[in-house]
Amino acid sequence: MAYWLFKTEPDAFSIDDLKHAANQTTIWEGVRNYQARNFMRDEVKEGDLVMIYHSSCKQVGVAGIATVTRDAYPDPSQFDLKSDYYDAKATAEKPRWFVVDVTYKQHLNKLVSLKAIKENNAITEIALKKGGRLSIMPVSQSDWSEIISMAN
Template sequence: MAYWLFKTEPDAFSIDDLKSAPSQTTAWEGVRNYQARNFMRDGVKLGDLVMIYHSSCKHVGVAGIAIVTAEAYPDPCQFDLSSEYYDPKSTCDKPRWVVVDVTYQQHLNKLVSLKAIKENATITEIALKKGGRLSVMPVTKSDWQAIIKMAE
């Protein structure tokens, strides 16, 4: 099992939205950065755990946990002319973008802020601490455990 952090803007989709989704599951759509896409396509596997991170909002930080319930498959939005994620260069034979399905597991007892993550000396590898802006990023087991402990 691996650990991941998925960023989302809670005005568009939040941990609360995931919890209230049908079967508490959603396709993690709209990723349009190649490195983040590659993580989803090549790294994210069934059963991996995901921190849901709220960004571009008043209270930035890790808000909850999800689990990967379906590995990468073509993002249907890339073929939808009416979608903001439509990509005219994607074809059914050669899709450029993928999604994974995630299912809600829990809210954290308290939001773990970016500031708190940056100030925690035991957290050493997470890209957030180094100014990483990717919407999908790996998290080491030790960093995962430290962030979870901060939420207790």
């Protein structure tokens, strides 16, 4: 099992939206950065745990936890002409973008802010501390444990 952080803007999709989704599960679509895509396509696996991180909002930080419930598959939105995520260069034979399914696990007892993460010297590896802007990033087991303990 691996640990991940998935960023989302809560005005578009939040941990609350995931909790209230059908079967508390959603497709994690719209990733349009190649490095984040590569993580999702090649490394994120069913059973991995995901921190849901709210960004571009008043309270930025880790808000909850999800579980990956389906390995990567082609993002259907890349083929949909009506989608904001349509990609004219993508084909069924050569998809460019991938998704995973995630299922709600829990809200954290309190949001763990970006500021608190940056100030915690026990958190050493997460790209957030170094200004990482990827929408999907790995989280070490030690950083995961520390962030979870901060929420409690």
